[in-house]
Amino acid sequence: MSSNNASGKIVSVDEQAFENADEQAVDEDGFPVVDETPEFEATVEQETQAKVDANHPDGIADTSNERIHGVTLEQEERIRARDAELEHIRAQAELGTQDDREQRTRVVAAQESKQRRQEFQKRAASVDPWADPERNDPRTELSQDELATVNTEADRLATRMDGWSRAAISRRLAEAVLDGTDTTSAVVRVFEALQTAPGHVVPIGKLDEVNRKEVSIAGRVKTLWSPSHPSIAQVGLIADETGQTRVTIWKASEAPWIAEGEHVRIHGAARNWYEGRVSLAVTGWSTIHFPERGRWWEA
Template identity: 70%
Template sequence: MSSNNGTSNVVSVDEQAFEKADEAEVDEDDFEVVDETPKFQATVQMEIQAKVDANHPDGMVDTSDERIHGATLEQEERIRAREAELERISAQAELGTQNGREERTRTVAAKRSAERRAAFQKRAASVDPMADPERDDPRAELTQEQLAAVNRQSMRLTEKLDGWSRAAISRRLAEVVVDGKDLMSAVVGVYEELETASGQVVPIGKLEEIGCKEVSIEGTVTQLWEPSSAAISQVGLIEDESGRTKLTSWVASDQPWIEEGERVRIHGAAKNWYNGRVSVALTGWSTVMFPERGRWWE
C-alpha cells in the first residue's frame, strides 16, 4: 500500500502583494519610496472621440462604390493613387504603346534635324553657292588633271593640319578652284582658313588675325614675373615658332600651376587687347594640358 504525501505551497494573490510590499524600496529614514511619475491614460471621452474621428465621413475618401474604413484621408489617397498607376501600367503593357517608342523618337528627331540643317544651308547658299546642299561635289566639276593636283596638295596639307581629313581638305580646295582661283592661291587660302578655324590650335603669331574671342594655342612659357594684382595667379610670356604673347592666369579661374620653361597646350583661352597688343588669359572654362609632363623616359 502506497501513499502520496505531496505538499503544495500555493500562495494567494494577497500574499504575493504582501511579500512585494515587504520588499518595497525604503529611504534612509526607513520610509517607503513612492514612485510619483505620472502615468498618462486616455479618458473615456478621448477614446470615444478617436472612434468618431476614424469613422467620420470627412476622414476618408468617398469612392461611391466602396470606402476604406479606418484609413485616414492621406492613407486612402496613396492607396487609390497606387491602384490607378498599376492599372495604367497594365493597360499600356497590354496595348503595347511603349514598344519602339525610343527608336521612333530618335528617328523623328533625326529627320527634323536634317530638315533644319538643309533649310539653313539653303539660306546660306544665297550668299555662298558652295553651301547649297543640292549642289554636286565640286570635285566632279574638275578636269582629271586638276583633280590629281588637288589630291596631291590635300595630302601635303593633311600633314600640316591636325584634325582635318584629306577628303575634307580636297573638297574645300576643289570648291576654291571651281570658284576661279588658281591652285597655288587656293592652297594658301585654304591652309590659312583651316589653320585658324574654331577649335584648332593656332600659331601665336597669328592671334591678331583671328576674329574669335576664344583661341587654342600651344607653346613654351619662357618667362614669368611677379603679378601686379592679388587677383592674378600667374603672368608671363608664352611663345612658339611664330611669335609670343602675354599669358595671364587669374586666381578665380583655378587653373594648374605652370612652371617657367614648361610647354603647355591651352584650349579656350580668352583673347584680349591692351595698348594695341593681343594677349591671352586663362578662365574657368579654359583647359590646360602639359604634353611633356610625366615623360619619365626622358
C-alpha cells in the same frame, strides 16, 4: 369551508399563436378560409440574369473596402480579381500609348531638326554656294589633272595640320580651284583658313585674325613676371614660330603652374586686348596641357 384545487397554466400570446399556427382559419359560418394571395417566383431567365449582374464588376456600386452585398465570398474574390486584372490591362494600355507617343515625338523632332538644318544651309548658300546641301561634291567637277594636283596638295597639308583629314582638305582645295583660284593660291588660302578654324590650335601670330572669343594655342613659355594684382596667379609671354602673346592665368581658374622654358598647350583661352595687342586669359573654362612633362628621357 370549501376549497378549490384548481390549477392554472399561464400561456403567453406567442405560445398561443404557435399552438394555433397549424389550425386552419375559419369564417363566421365555420367554413375554412382559403388564402388566395398569389405567390410570385423568379423565372429561370431572371435567376440567370441576377447571377450575371452580381458577377459583373460594372454592375456593382463602389463598395470600397467593404464586403460586396448579395454575393458569396468566393464570388466577391472573383469580382475583385477581375477588377485588378482590368486595372492592370488599362495601365499597360496607357503606358504603351505613352511609349508610342514618345517615339513618334522623337521622330518628328528629328525630322524638324533635319528640315531646319537644310533651310539654314539653303540660306548659307546665298553667301557660300558650296554650302548648298543639294550641290554635288566639288571634286567631281574637277578635271583629271586638277583632281590629281588637289589630292597631292591635300596629302602634303595633312602632314602639317593636326585634326584635319586628307578628304576634308582636298574638298576645301577643290572648292577654291572651282572658284577660279590657281592651285598655289588655293593651297595658301585653305591652309590659313584651317589654321584658324574652331577647335584647332591657332598660330599665335594669327590670333588677331580670329573672330572668336575663345581660342587654343600651343607654344613655349618665354618669360614670367610678378603679377600686378592679387587675383592673378601667373602672367608672362608664350611664343611659337609665328609670334608671341601675353597670357594671364587667374587664381580663380585653379590652373596648374607653368614654368619658363616649358612647352604648353592651352585650350579655351579667352581672347582679349591689352595695350592694343591681342592677349589671352586662362579662366575656369580653360585647360592647360604639358606635352613634355613625364617623358621617359627626363625621368
